[in-house]
Amino acid sequence: MSERVIPLIDQRLVSVPARIPQIGTTPIGRVGDQLGRPLRDLRISVTDRCNFRCSYCMPKDIFDKDYPYLPHSSLLTFEEITRVARQFVAHGVQKIRLTGGEPLLRKNLEILIEQLAALRTVEGQPLDITLTTNGSLLARKALALKAAGLQRVTVSLDGLDDTIFRAMNDVDFPVADVLDGIAAAQAAGLGPIKVNMVVKRGTNDHEILPMARHFKGTGIVLRFIEYMDVGATNGWRMDEVLPSAEVVQRIHRELPLVQLGASAPGETAERWGYADGSGEIGVISSVTQAFCSDCNRARLSTEGQLYLCLFASQGHDLRHLIRGDATDEQLASAIAAIWQGRGDRYSELRASLPPEAGAGTRRVEMSYIGG
Ligand code: SAM
Ligand code: SF4
Ligand code: SF4
Numbered sequence: 001m002s003e004r005v006i007p008l009i010d011q012r013l014v015s016v017p018a019r020i021p022q023i024g025t026t027p028i029g030r031v032g033d034q035l036g037r038p039l040r041d042l043r044i045s046v047t048d049r050c051n052f053r054c055s056y057c058m059p060k061d062i063f064d065k066d067y068p069y070l071p072h073s074s075l076l077t078f079e080e081i082t083r084v085a086r087q088f089v090a091h092g093v094q095k096i097r098l099t100g101g102e103p104l105l106r107k108n109l110e111i112l113i114e115q116l117a118a119l120r121t122v123e124g125q126p127l128d129i130t131l132t133t134n135g136s137l138l139a140r141k142a143l144a145l146k147a148a149g150l151q152r153v154t155v156s157l158d159g160l161d162d163t164i165f166r167a168m169n170d171v172d173f174p175v176a177d178v179l180d181g182i183a184a185a186q187a188a189g190l191g192p193i194k195v196n197m198v199v200k201r202g203t204n205d206h207e208i209l210p211m212a213r214h215f216k217g218t219g220i221v222l223r224f225i226e227y228m229d230v231g232a233t234n235g236w237r238m239d240e241v242l243p244s245a246e247v248v249q250r251i252h253r254e255l256p257l258v259q260l261g262a263s264a265p266g267e268t269a270e271r272w273g274y275a276d277g278s279g280e281i282g283v284i285s286s287v288t289q290a291f292c293s294d295c296n297r298a299r300l301s302t303e304g305q306l307y308l309c310l311f312a313s314q315g316h317d318l319r320h321l322i323r324g325d326a327t328d329e330q331l332a333s334a335i336a337a338i339w340q341g342r343g344d345r346y347s348e349l350r351a352s353l354p355p356e357a358g359a360g361t362r363r364v365e366m367s368y369i370g371g
Contacts, residue, residue: 014364015305015315020330021337030092030122033308033342040266040296042093044081046109047101048302048368052134053170054158055234056198058367060170062233074303078108080322081300082115087332088298091339094121095128097154101302101367104137110148117149130154132196136173138181142188153185154194159207160214168204182220193220194282200227201242212251216278223269223282229350230310231365244283248272251281266296286310292345299369306335307369309344315364 031039048070053060076084085096096116103109119127128151135155145153157178158168165175185193195215199205208224215222224247229236251257256275263271268291269282285291299307304322305315316338321331 014313015317018306018316018318018321018334018338020321020326020334029090031336031339033339035293035343035345037266037294037342038296039088039092039298039339041095041097041298042085042088043097043099043297043299043369044085045100045300045302045369046081046098046103046106046112047075049105050100050102050134050367051105051136051171052102052173054168054198055170056200056227056236057231057234058365059233059235063367070303076300076302076304076319076322078112078115080304080319081112082119083328084300084304084318084322084331084335085116086119087328087335088300089119089121089127090332091336092122093127093298094125095130098129098131102134102136103131104133104141110141110144113145113148113150132156133181134169135178135181139177139184142181142184142190146188146190150190152192152194153190154196155182155185156196156198157182157211158197159204160210161207164204164207186220191219195220195222196225196284197222198225198227199242199247201240203240205242208247208250209254212255212281215281216255216274219279221280221282223284225284226287228286228310231367233365238287241287243288244270244285245288247283257281266294286347287350290345290347290350292348295345298339301364301369305369306338307364308338308342309346310366310369311346312344312364315369 050058052058053063098109098112100106113129116127116129121127129149130152131145131150132154133156135157138153138155155178157165157175159165160175162175166172182193182195197207197211199208211222224244226244227236227241248257257272258275260271260273260280269284271280271282273280299310300318301307301315304317304319306318307315318331318334321334326334
């Protein structure tokens with residue numbers, strides 16, 4: 001049994017109020033951070049709740065019936081989300097990913113998607129709008145999501161073996177229903193679809209090849225994610241991380257691969273194509289190979305806290321501006337000032353950090369800010 005570290009304080013409460021700069025910050029226009037990284041990608045968490053209890057994300061013993069989820073009044077409304085997203089877009093954001101918790105649990109999510117789909121980038125182009133989901137409600141919702149303006153989806157699936165999958169989601173959810181959701185998304189035209197598999201050594205690493213074989217030739221891009229030390233509740237251990245290099249080797253031995261170039265700057269996945277031309281896979285090496293140098297992602301929590309890194313221990317409270325009397329221009333200036341102060345590069349520093357900064361310390365949970 002691994003030892004579980006229970007967080008002593010609720011990380012969601014740790015935030016600094018976002019300030020409206022007095023002078024000197026362009027209210028709109030592209031902004032760079034301390035390391036010259038632009039703001040391109042905004043991930044919005046629309047709920048902190050989930051119907052799964054994946055042990056690496058929302059372990060059941062902590063996220064139980066007594067867990068203090070956010071009250072509805074704390075959540076940003078769709079209008080508030082769209083207003084703040086508009087200011088991010090004015091600073092160069094081109095892509096919005098809705099996440100959670102399980103985003104499809106948020107009621108009437110299609111209305112938010114419609115509102116976001118009406119925004120235009122600085123260049124006047126439609127945004128790239130996508131969503132990460134566990135797929136459990138996708139079969140029911142795919143058509144409505146597409147009609148609302150969602151372009152594509154990423155579905156999380158940690159294996160094809162029903163017993164393993166039911167154990168990993170820890171709510172006994174069958175794999176067949178997620179596969180139905182993926183098929184519905186494909187039929188609705190929500191593509192190109194990506195499937196994310198978190199690989200935990202000793203738990204589901206024997207599912208790597210069956211997953212690769214299953215999705216090869218389907219047009220679906222399977223991506224393997226290294227199990228990360230996010231949050232403070234999942235009892236992360238380095239020996240449970242299977243390095244991406246090993247994932248690639250295991251697949252390459254049976255299904256030859258060739259490395260492909262990055263599709264976009266700041267892309268998290270390293271791409272590999274099947275040598276026979278039947279599609280590609282991706283590997284996301286958040287632990288063994290840092291990709292902070294071009295990280296252009298901002299994260300907005302369900303209650304309007306801006307996080308500058310997945311591993312941040314503190315958010316910047318935008319909600320008090322959104323719900324106060326700040327004008328759009330002031331809100332935009334505040335966002336620019338926060339981004340300009342950003343120096344986060346946790347994955348690059350991980351190896352050199354003292355042990356007390358490692359797993360189990362005070363960090364925000366992934367289910368709160370989204371992946
Ligand atoms: N519930 C949705 C889902 O599972 O797709 C969206 C939210 S979930 C937090 C987003 C992504 O984070 C999922 O692909 C999930 O597998 C991944 N994730 C969560 N905890 C992780 C961890 N400890 N290491 C790596 N990936 C993780
Ligand atoms: Fe829920 Fe997604 Fe976290 Fe699993 S990874 S518990 S589906 S939020
Ligand atoms: Fe971006 Fe932080 Fe991840 Fe580095 S560790 S890639 S800065 S989110």
